[in-house]
Amino acid sequence: SRSINLAVIPGDGIGQEVVAEGLKVLSAVLPQDVKLETKEYDFGARRYHATGETLTDADLDELKRHDAILLGAIGDPGVPSGVLERGFLLKLRFAFDHHVNLRPSKLLPGVATPLAGQPEIDFVVVREGTEGPYTGNGGTIRKGTPHEVATEVSVNTAFGVERVVRDAFARAQARPRKKLTLVHKNNVLAFAGHLWTNVFNKVAEEYPDVTTDYIHVDAATIYLVTDPARFDVIVTDNLFGDIITDLAAAVSGGIGVAASGNINPGRAYPSMFEPVHGSAPDIAGQGKADPSATVLSVALLLRHLGHDAEAARIEDAVSADLAERGALPARSTSEIGDALAARVAG
Amino acid sequence: SRSINLAVIPGDGIGQEVVAEGLKVLSAVLPQDVKLETKEYDFGARRYHATGETLTDADLDELKRHDAILLGAIGDPGVPSGVLERGFLLKLRFAFDHHVNLRPSKLLPGVATPLAGQPEIDFVVVREGTEGPYTGNGGTIRKGTPHEVATEVSVNTAFGVERVVRDAFARAQARPRKKLTLVHKNNVLAFAGHLWTNVFNKVAEEYPDVTTDYIHVDAATIYLVTDPARFDVIVTDNLFGDIITDLAAAVSGGIGVAASGNINPGRAYPSMFEPVHGSAPDIAGQGKADPSATVLSVALLLRHLGHDAEAARIEDAVSADLAERGALPARSTSEIGDALAARVAG
Numbered sequence: 001s002r003s004i005n006l007a008v009i010p011g012d013g014i015g016q017e018v019v020a021e022g023l024k025v026l027s028a029v030l031p032q033d034v035k036l037e038t039k040e041y042d043f044g045a046r047r048y049h050a051t052g053e054t055l056t057d058a059d060l061d062e063l064k065r066h067d068a069i070l071l072g073a074i075g076d077p078g079v080p081s082g083v084l085e086r087g088f089l090l091k092l093r094f095a096f097d098h099h100v101n102l103r104p105s106k107l108l109p110g111v112a113t114p115l116a117g118q119p120e121i122d123f124v125v126v127r128e129g130t131e132g133p134y135t136g137n138g139g140t141i142r143k144g145t146p147h148e149v150a151t152e153v154s155v156n157t158a159f160g161v162e163r164v165v166r167d168a169f170a171r172a173q174a175r176p177r178k179k180l181t182l183v184h185k186n187n188v189l190a191f192a193g194h195l196w197t198n199v200f201n202k203v204a205e206e207y208p209d210v211t212t213d214y215i216h217v218d219a220a221t222i223y224l225v226t227d228p229a230r231f232d233v234i235v236t237d238n239l240f241g242d243i244i245t246d247l248a249a250a251v252s253g254g255i256g257v258a259a260s261g262n263i264n265p266g267r268a269y270p271s272m273f274e275p276v277h278g279s280a281p282d283i284a285g286q287g288k289a290d291p292s293a294t295v296l297s298v299a300l301l302l303r304h305l306g307h308d309a310e311a312a313r314i315e316d317a318v319s320a321d322l323a324e325r326g327a328l329p330a331r332s333t334s335e336i337g338d339a340l341a342a343r344v345a346g
Numbered sequence: 347s348r349s350i351n352l353a354v355i356p357g358d359g360i361g362q363e364v365v366a367e368g369l370k371v372l373s374a375v376l377p378q379d380v381k382l383e384t385k386e387y388d389f390g391a392r393r394y395h396a397t398g399e400t401l402t403d404a405d406l407d408e409l410k411r412h413d414a415i416l417l418g419a420i421g422d423p424g425v426p427s428g429v430l431e432r433g434f435l436l437k438l439r440f441a442f443d444h445h446v447n448l449r450p451s452k453l454l455p456g457v458a459t460p461l462a463g464q465p466e467i468d469f470v471v472v473r474e475g476t477e478g479p480y481t482g483n484g485g486t487i488r489k490g491t492p493h494e495v496a497t498e499v500s501v502n503t504a505f506g507v508e509r510v511v512r513d514a515f516a517r518a519q520a521r522p523r524k525k526l527t528l529v530h531k532n533n534v535l536a537f538a539g540h541l542w543t544n545v546f547n548k549v550a551e552e553y554p555d556v557t558t559d560y561i562h563v564d565a566a567t568i569y570l571v572t573d574p575a576r577f578d579v580i581v582t583d584n585l586f587g588d589i590i591t592d593l594a595a596a597v598s599g600g601i602g603v604a605a606s607g608n609i610n611p612g613r614a615y616p617s618m619f620e621p622v623h624g625s626a627p628d629i630a631g632q633g634k635a636d637p638s639a640t641v642l643s644v645a646l647l648l649r650h651l652g653h654d655a656e657a658a659r660i661e662d663a664v665s666a667d668l669a670e671r672g673a674l675p676a677r678s679t680s681e682i683g684d685a686l687a688a689r690v691a692g
């Protein structure tokens with residue numbers, strides 16, 4: 001479409017700074033005839049401290065009217081662990097049915113990795129976003145006593161697994177290598193494992209040109225550090241995806257460049273795009289944060305909305321910028337944003 | 347005690363070869379007056395193919411009579427995934443209440459790591475072994491239909507968490523750095539997370555000299571590749587422990603040197619010691635397997651039975667052997683075993 005109506009949630013800490021640069025690059029890349037409207041929301045620790053609210057039904061109604069959401073980072077040491085995670089981030093993922101959690105990992109030239117020998121890394125993790133152990137199912141009895149029992153229930157449905165598996169097959173088919181790996185732990189988690197494996201194998205029949213394999217999640221962490229080049233597209237459950245995408249971000253240049261999308265592929269609700277990193281209160285307000293992860297999240301956002309050429313221009317600009325960093329003196333958050341904006345405009 | 351009555355389960359594939367070397371080194375290290383009795387059992391794929399059995403009640407009664415169990419590796423591509431894992435490995439862990447799953451990670455001099463810059467790595471993971479998502483709790487309805495629902499229930503008890511947390515604190519206190527990190531995902535898995543965090547903080551009060559911290563499991567995978575030196579002792583749930591110990595093994599020299607113990611600390615049942623690696627059918631029978639992980643598992647076994655000096659002799663021998671490997675031509679499984687046996691005897 002020729003207009004983008006964007007909800008912007010800078011959030012806390014460095015969220016503010018990186019989102020400003022994301023918007024700068026977004027404005028610079030869009031052609032004249034695409035109208036960008038943005039509306040900012042103060043969700044996160046600030047709102048929580050002020051009102052005790054994290055995300056109300058009225059907030060969801062508001063957000064629903066936008067084409068997409070750009071989020072910086074949410075969190076603050078003053079808020080008890082879990083409150084914003086469950087009360088805002090997960091609530092939004094579930095309310096807007098963000099069942100495709102997309103996390104690309106690409107080690108760009110010039111970017112440092114903790115791995116020896118600068119391996120080739122270029123894969124995408126498609127993490128399920130609305131099921132598994134993330135549903136909040138479970139409970140506690142005899143809390144605080146020596147006889148306490150706490151359960152967590154991983155809920156997996158054929159409906160939920162099939163739609164994310166289909167999305168992953170389509171993404172794998174669109175890439176040159178056309179390879180899809182299912183990551184699970186089906187030798188131990190046999191109920192969920194059987195469902196995932198069965199659905200995966202069934203859908204695979206419709207994609208004869210996509211090569212498939214299966215790896216247990218524990219072994220997947222080994223390959224991510226010893227042979228990351230073996231991966232092209234990975235599809236996995238919500239919790240396994242949470243774990244392996246942090247590791248994937250770490251090996252492919254760190255969370256300074258890791259982007260993610262919480263996607264509703266059918267666009268029944270707006271999708272949300274955010275850097276993988278957190279609010280980093282220790283460096284907030286100092287212009288030290290790298291806005292690249294947010295800028296790359298903007299590229300995912302554009303691609304989701306059908307602006308593929310602009311998305312590619314942003315990705316190329318970030319690659320080029322990173323490749324030159326070694327030769328440049330350190331720059332501030334906004335200097336990096338300026339450089340990226342200049343590149344995409346140029 | 348001055349005798350060791352050992353159950354030996356070579357298992358499948360390279361299991362046979364590495365266990366032979368483990369026993370060779372064990373015999374060589376024991377003082378004359380310690381009587382070693384071993385009895386071999388054919389559990390694993392061989393037994394399964396022959397009889398359809400994995401581990402019967404009569405087998406458990408047999409195994410129970412021993413002081414400890416040494417296992418090579420179990421598994422064969424001819425056996426459906428999960429059958430031996432759940433029918434033998436997990437069944438034994440649960441039947442013998444192996445609630446402390448001990449997995450040390452130490453990057454020894456001369457050993458290759460996929461990480462750049464040869465970082466310092468010397469930590470121990472204490473993984474809970476009898477609870478969490480490993481209990482087999484859960485189920486499936488409408489199997490094979492588009493309306494299938496599969497659940498996996500993670501079961502966590504104050505009793506189960508407290509005993510493994512206490513074990514980890516004691517281990518941390520006995521190490522020079524005296525640091526213990528709890529790894530969980532308490533911002534999302536709030537029921538189990540609250541129990542773990544609460545018990546951890548309560549027991550911490552009894553160990554004022556142990557420094558403690560908490561990290562989410564996703565962040566832990568980042569630190570394992572960017573700053574593994576930050577870890578001393580880690581205590582974690584069964585599934586998180588499964589995942590991070592494979593990664594830990596990968597960064598600290600690979601599964602060729604990763605040892606583990608499935609321990610019942612009160613010795614109500616025999617504990618089981620095994621290399622982290624699998625049966626590796628692709629290289630079985632060729633003398634290519636590295637027996638070091640099994641030999642280091644024998645050291646854990648000896649320490650569990652109170653033979654600390656002999657355990658240390660084995661660990662020193664493996665260190666010395668690994669340090670010299672770069673300068674030596676490749677050796678076979680039994681040549682490495684011979685070299686280690688000579689070192690510990692000498």
Ligand SMILES: CC(C)[C@H](C(=O)O)[C@@H](O)C(=O)O
Pocket residue numbers: 085086089090242533534564
């Ligand atoms: C903050 C937390 C709820 C979240 C998750 O576990 O999904 C985060 O780790 C992520 O990966 O986006």
Ligand SMILES: CC(C)[C@H](C(=O)O)[C@@H](O)C(=O)O
Pocket residue numbers: 187188218431432435436588
């Ligand atoms: C084989 C499997 C059941 C086992 C586990 O998941 O515990 C293995 O991965 C391990 O870590 O010992």
